Amino acid sequence: MVSTFANPSAIDSSRIRPDIQALHPQLVEWRRTLHQRPELGFRERLTSQFVAQKLQEWGVDHQTQIAETGVVATIHGNRPGKVLAIRADMDALPIQEENEVPYKSQHDGVMHACGHDGHTTIALGTARYLSQNRDFAGTVKLIFQPAEEGPGGALPMVKAGVLKNPDVDAIIGLHLWNQLPLGMAGIRSGALMAxxxxxxxxxxxxxxxxxxxxxxxxxxxxxxxxxxxxxxxxxxxxxxxxxxxxxxxxxxxxxxxxxxxxxxxxxxxxxxxxxxxxxxxxxxxxxxxxxxxxxxxxxxxxxxxxxxPPVINDCAIADLVRSVAETVIESPLGIVPNCQTMGGEDMSFFLQAVPGCYFFLGSANAEKGLDYPHHHPRFDFDETALSTGVELFVRCVEKFCQ
Known part of the structure; x- marks a missing residue:
């Protein structure tokens, strides 16, 4: 419905490492649990409790109630290196869901209509994998942020010191994007969002x-x-x-x-x-x-x-993310360098504080009817993108922190 791109390739599962492929059923389960329990900005209590519970089960150090409902997890590799932050937003929208699916929102008038349930899930999957596979240099901080849709949770988290102790060298994040088909990614240097x-x-x-x-x-x-x-x-x-x-x-x-x-x-x-x-x-x-x-x-x-403010990507970090995506996305045509939108995102406050890159991961699948635009009451995405997102984040950690 919304994409003007032809799908250059399906997801090549051989490019997803076996441990992350094996994690995929759990990613789908977590995402659907979160989708059923959407919460508005600074009210993400069930969501943050779910995130904290998983982190505790995996033995991951974390802090809760940052900027009210935010969660920050810290995972150290087995040798010294740089510090990379990964940001995921958690909040939903005041929209009545019209999808008739088993995991439909159970909260009347509130819906995950922008993919934040997927963002939280991808960050959780990254935490799960890295907690079991610490053969990487440096440290990863996973920032689970409230209130992106409003009134804005990124700036309060920055002010709360989430980029300190240890000091973050760079930050990355992704947005599942129904403007792009599954199997594509939008990565650019400079201005991405308005x-x-x-x-x-x-x-x-x-x-x-x-x-x-x-x-x-x-x-x-x-x-x-x-x-x-x-x-x-x-x-x-x-x-x-x-x-x-x-x-x-x-x-x-x-x-x-x-x-x-x-x-x-x-x-x-x-x-x-x-x-x-x-x-x-x-x-x-x-x-x-x-x-x-x-x-x-x-x-x-x-x-x-x-x-x-506008979302401005650092050239060096964008180049790193692009080089990683080229190893995961099957076709060179799958990397869209000039993908921009006049939509806004408070990821911009993190990018003002430290160098970083925010990028789009294609999640639409027209054949399955999963191509409604963001903020639509029938928005949904192809969950195959979840394991792709985890693989991208893990490879970024391995390349950046080395």
Missing amino acids: AVETFSCTIFGKGGHGAIPQQTIDSIVVASQVVNALQTIVARNIDPIESAVVTIGEFHAGTACNVIADTARLKGTVRYFNPKYGDYFAPRLEQVIAGICHSHGAHYELNYEKLY
């Missing part, structure tokens, strides 16, 4: 009778001009070679067809890749809104919030 900023604006006019507009200041007319004018920010103020988006997602005004509304409310989002625009959009939006309101005699109130 900054996320939001705003709300209330236009205050002067209401009155719809038949006597000269006695009013029509907030709907003013707000409509604001909506149109905001589109010129990207079209006429941003370098055409750059990518940016200003979207108005909400417009609320009026109560009757013959009444001119005295207030209109707008909400929207701003997205961009280049960090140089970090201080640009907020004042520019206000300039546009203020000018239009002034010309009509209206007033306004603007609230602007910067949520997540």
Whole structure:
């Protein structure tokens, strides 16, 4: 439904080591358990308990209740080396699941509609394998993060010191991605995902009778001009070679067809890749809104919030991940170097703190109907990607920490 790529290859199981292949049934079981018990941001108590219980069973050192519900596990190899962190988000979305599957969400109105149950499972599988196979150099820290979907758990975890003691040299993470078929991966240096900023604006006019507009200041007319004018920010103020988006997602005004509304409310989002625009959009939006309101005699109130910076991958770590993926993904065409999205991710805060790489792992399978987009009430993914994700993480550990 969403992919424009032809599947270059199926997963070649011979590239997955036998111990990880043998782990696959458990990966599916863990993922389905987590899928049945989705939890919203900073409420992932059952999820973090499940993660901690598994880590305890395997004798893996870990800390819990970091940034409320976060978990951090530490696994040492059998010889000195660098420290690599692996990040997995745990939270779900406020969506009612429409899939009719045995592992359907049991929590009304909450669903793993973005693959975070898979991310948590892949990190658990990595912990399981490394805890039993410590013939690697250095140390691995597995960061199970709450609240990626909002209000954001990465920055609180960074502030809590999860990248310290021992100090992390680099960090990696993956996102199961239904924009790519199973057997592919999207890996790129530089900007992968966009900054996320939001705003709300209330236009205050002067209401009155719809038949006597000269006695009013029509907030709907003013707000409509604001909506149109905001589109010129990207079209006429941003370098055409750059990518940016200003979207108005909400417009609320009026109560009757013959009444001119005295207030209109707008909400929207701003997205961009280049960090140089970090201080640009907020004042520019206000300039546009203020000018239009002034010309009509209206007033306004603007609230602007910067949520997540852009996800910027370090070139060296991205090259390492790409070289590893080339040993796991069967076809060279399976590595997509220019895969980007205007979606946002608070993995960006980790990448601001230490060098790292966040990448997409193809998880769609149209033949099985597993290609609905993320955040759709029928989202699901091909679970074959789980063992592939574990293999990729383990090989990254072995190559980076050596």
